[in-house]
Amino acid sequence: MEKPEVEQSFSKETRLPAEDLLVYKELMVAFFRALKNYAIYPSDHVICRNAVTDFEKKLGEVLSEKDPFRIDVEKDRLLHEGTPIYQSVNREGDLPNSLFRDGIQWIAFESGIETDEILRFLEILHRNRHLKEEAEGDIVTALWDAGLTHLHYDAADVLWDADPLVDFGSLDLELSSGEGKKSSFDLAGSPEPPEEEFEDKSSAANLTTGPMKEDPGDAEATPEAPAALESLQDPEDLEKPGPPNSSEDRKPSGVAAFLETQGEVVSIADPEVDRDLWKLTDAEQDELRKMVIEEENWDSIDDVLDVLVVILQEQQSEADYSTILEFITEEFQMTLEQLEFQLAADLLDNIQRLKRTYADSYHWAPPLIDRFFRTISGPEVLNALDQCRLEPTKLSDDRLKTMRRLLLHLHPRAVHPLGLMLPGMTDPRIRKVLMEVIGSLANTDPASMEKLLDNPDEELVQQIVFILGHLKHPDSVSLLTKMLSHPSVSIRKRAMKAVLSRGSGALSKLFPLIEDPSPEIRHIILDLLSRRRSREAESLLLEYLSDGRFKIDEPLHVIACYYTLGRCGSFQSIPFLRARLLEKGWRGIIGLEKPHERQGAAMALMALKLETAEEILQQAARNRFSSIRKAYEKAFEALR
Secondary structure, three states: OOOOOOOOOOOOOOOOHHHHHHHHHHHHHHHHHHHHHHHOOOOOOHHHHHHHHHHHHHHHHHHHOOOOOHHHEEEEEEEEEEEEEEEHHHHOOOOOHHHHHHHEEEEEEEEOOOOHHHHHHHHHHHHHOOOOOOOOOHHHHHHHHHHOEEEEEHHHHHHOOOOOOOOHHHHHHHOOOOOOOOOOOOOOOOOOOHHHOOOOOHHOOOOOOOOOOOOOOOOOOOOOOOOOOOOOOOOOHHOOOOOOOOOOOOOOOOHHHHHHHHHOOOOOOOOOOHHHHHOOOOHHHHHHHHHHHHHOOOHHHHHHHHHHHHHHHHHOOOHHHHHHHHHHHHHHHHHHHHHOOHHHHHHHHHHHHHHOOOOOOOOOOOHHHHHHHHHEEEEHHHHHHHHHHOHHHHHOHHHHHHHHHHHHHHHHHHHHHHHHHOOOOOHHHHHHHHHHHHHHHOOOOOOHHHHHHOOOOHHHHHHHHHHHHOOOOOHHHHHHHHHHHOOHHHHHHHHHHHHHHHOOOOOHHHHHHHHHHOOOHHHHHHHOOOOOHHHHHHHHHHHHHOOOOOOOHHHHHHHHHHHHHHHHHHHHHHHHHHHHHHHOHHHHOOOOOOHHHHHHHHHHHHHHHHHHHHHHHHHOOOOOOOOHHHHHHHHHHHHH
């Protein structure tokens, strides 16, 4: 591969400007985050793509100032212009260790590098990160094969720096018959001795490590003969006195002795071997089948979640902590999709406990955990619960209890997506759980219900108003009061009941409904005001009737308001009612009379049942103005 012109490697450390060093370190943080994401997620996963995009962006900024950008490799660190920009944790598998192990001396990025090249580079590093027992290649070979046009490197030949190879040519291999000459073979490349050096051609066959088989292409192949390899002698034995070629003192040892005791080596390829020896029994086949099924059906989510929480506890970097929480968010969503509520609930329990371990209120971790809970409380994650509506039979009562415990961990932001699941929820058990959770979460932040109250679905709004009526938070009252002017009559009625359930102050909030467009609601309000003697109700009605500016100026409505004043009022109302009944009787003569108000005042005095009120009524019955007398008569007839 053609190498670009890059600056010479520095043999000693130098110092970069602080601002440049910070930029390069941030670049390395982005790179290792991308490498970590690539190791966990598929390359097309959103988290992996975001991490790669972030690194590509930072790399582009660096290359705009320094092109190409070269990184020198040492065993436990990465440097740029002699200044460390990444310090290894000094363990096998860490990137500097892997690069140094395979002989990479430096790597340089060149402007114009594309996302595909970065992904290919990450794939190479991930695949060759750990040294395998039977490696098929290394990073250098993989980079050479990949042919990345905008990524360059230099590598040393590490083979010659390794330990010296054993010269097998210096080892003697002696014939077991004792008659042949000693023959040595140089495995490093020395030629074999000529065939005529052997006195007996059959001795050559003895050099094989197993029985020779007849070659189908050679009719005169050497017959089978047992092989005996003499073990290498201990150097101390070579120094002992005695004849060097004495066959009496020489006894086979090591491999030769073992082979003599074992006889011929049996090959499993031998057609004479009983094949039944290698067959599985029925019980073994059943057990193997169970193992295969178990492996195919193994769900790793619980293991992944446990590992991620453990990793989270060990993180000391804010960026890594945030990355792990992103991984957990994806896995959490997967548990919801599979209705694995127990796993999800246990996970959130563990993270809440972890948050409580940070005693320092200014530590950076708790805000990240809070952001995590806000994220999983959004519709992007919680929409996975739509399966509950589609397949309610999968939810047993115990699983629903676990789901409730799980959802109670969420942020109030979850109120909106959970509320949108209520319409069409046919299973009353699920609907009850959702409404309980919504109420519990909204009790800490009633404003989280505002979007649901503005929803055009009347059924949904009625359910949310019902939940509002059971909240203890004081801010919930203002939301209920707002719903008293909702266009829907049924929702206004529901809101009225909810406001009444709140107790004190309810009358003043409900009183404007005395002029509601719906006769039914007006009747409900008047009935509510007339249930008992009440100073509050009396004052509200007196103010309303004294003003005389009725939006609903219907005779029956006005008469009903006066009569309600008589039922809830006291001696305080008598002056007002006396004036309405007896004064200005001449108005009937000139056509300015409002007979329904005089009749209403007479009915209110009758409802008061006070002695003073009876005296006023007697005066009306004998009054010289016919309009006053008629008002009394009509009131008497209406209440008879």
